[in-house]
Amino acid sequence: MPALIAAKKSSRPASRSGRPATELIFGDLWEFDPAPESADPKLKARYELFIDGKFVAPKGGRYFDSINPANEQKLAEIALAGPADVDAAYAAAKRAYEGVWGKMPGRERAKYLYRIARLLQDRAREFAVAETLDGGKPIKESRDFDVPMAAAHFFYHAGWADKLDYVAPGRRVAPLGVVGQVIPWNFPLLMCAWKLAPALAMGNTVVLKPAETTSISALKLAEIFQDAGLPPGVVNFVTGAGDVGAAVMNHPTPAKIAFTGSTEVGKIIMRGLAGTGKKMTMELGGKAANIVFDDAPLDQAVEGIVNGIFFNQGHVCCAGSRLLVQESVAAKVLAKLKNRICTLRVGDPMDKNTDIGAINSREQLDKIAALVAVGVKEGNEMFQPACKLPTKGFYFRPTIFSGVSMSSRVAREEIFGPVLSVLTFRTVDEAIEKANNTAYGLSAGVWTDKGSRILKMSTELKAGVVWANTYNKFDPSSPFGGFKESGFGREGGRQGLLDYCKLV
């Protein structure tokens, strides 16, 4: 990998007087004192499965380690579920649906969800630390985004539980029954909330499998379910790798399957369910265009580009991984961008000043490195800041490829890491054509000072979420989900609820 890190000094744009513009390049100029977050994550040495309201040992008696990707140290052991455990989880979910949850009045279900939201807020810092330790994301993100947003999702959906007559105008809705869900490792707690809150508000019960590298926050959430008195079996967590996920997806019990993950795995799940007639929600990959027009406020756009691709190390399905810049400002934007990423602080995720934390796993790090190597081999110009990386743990420098063509693999494939590909365009039509020229269609960004152009772009872009003069904004009331091979179904808002009910 070091061969790839051609550490180039950024070329600073000269000011009119010929002197370099004054810019704060923090990266190498001086050392920062560490500012570690020190709250206790209250981790257990061993996490069991959460089935029927209790923590139970896996029937096979096997466990796997969850490590901290920031230093490769073991955090805890996690139960490895087998088919019998998945059966038990579904049996519990079915009992809970038929016996309690499915027939509970909505206002009562609502109160449980409100309780969960409040208890999560109470323990927010503890959860943030656990999330950062387990997944590698910067503490400032888990503290300011993941955990509060997860609580917000429970709070928002709680209020729907007794207002379901308003979800589908003119129709009555009913829960589907038991739902099977599999979530990814990039936002472990938040994805839990996105999946669970609407399903529970609607009156379904759930078997959920967290990602194998990030099971801890789900199992901590199970503690909150116990504290909240959530009836046993309403939510069941089974942990393990892809084979457990397949068992959850292909089990005969669930009436609906919801999956967030790669398009590749999504297609496998769709094939597995072909002919069953089960409902599905697929939240899959993306290769979003972030489009900067020449009239955009460029400094603001640069911040948005950085947030778009480097938020959560770029482990974001809707990451703005393809920057499309109008040719007339391309050189200027690229220069500003290179400068800006030299000030990003890469390193210990537990440090409150860290901007880019650890890559979630060695496997993902290898995948990013391999695709970046392809990008170099294809002849794209690569830029990485010369920041120091910790010696232990999984880290990758923020990376920019410029002069990228549409056919380049780094412009077409989802890298799921801190790697930005920069392309240019001349006209509005060309921007639309390039942005839409992908099998994906999850999200897009538009940067321009012109309101009418924002609405035009929003209309033309084949993407489920369009951010104008901002990027990577989320809200429980705002539906999220893709067009084309980015999947189907929505999460959040009234539209998200529709995917967890049937019309009667």
Place this chain on the structure above:
Amino acid sequence: MSRLPITKTPKVYVGGAFIRSESARVFPLKDASGEFFANIPQCTRKDLRNAVEAAAKAGPGWAKRTAYNRGQILYRLGEMIEARAGEMADAITLGGATPAAAAREVAATVERLIYYAGWTDKYEQVLGNVNPVAAPYFNFTVTEPMGIIGVIAPDEAPLLALISLIAPAITSGNTVVALASSRQPYPAILLGEMLATSDLPGGVVNLLTGFRKEMISTFATHAHLRAISAVVNAEERKALALGAADSVKRTHLRKAEDKHDWLVDSAQSLEAIRETLEFKTTWHPVGA
């Protein structure tokens, strides 16, 4: 002196033109008494791909029509069928329906079109909304047509079921490639002629006749078909769902083995429109 009547050569309506199958194949259609009636085009996978191309060309223009305009065109299609109701009812009786049942089916078809005509400029107001996000953004969710929809119609109610699948898709600006009933294809042949005089732009609705088993795999795997709306048997459902996975296609597969009453009001719905819509959410900053 008795006059030998001029018989019509059935042709399928694709891209706004009346064509034979590119394969030059036909299959004989007999009337209810077993007499030869006409030769029907036996369309191929290639015909299907050509129809998708025609639908792709027509799509952007149709989606950009105003909702008011789309409503008037759907209404006019109702007018065209109403005006030729007798002829259409005769086409339905070919398959063995009583004249009274055929007349009911034609009348219900017209009613269905009027129902969806009225929805074109209203479904957005019901399905979309503004979202009260906790940040200074004007955040709104609107719908958008998916694109090209593949329709596979059942054998029963050869006109009404076909229209019940097509109409909600084109209400929102999708285009359609539909395979008509192979047992009773003639109403679809006539429907093409009514579509042609309805102001509906050519290519918005493309009707094929032929055999499912020859075309189903292409319906399943054609990446430009963004959704499939079909009434199909268990084996076909599996084939469609398997092929759909390749391009993450949306499938709305009704069971052919279930009894469907297409005449009832519940066979038309806002949800049928929603099935071929995507939701798009835009975050627009609020500030000076």
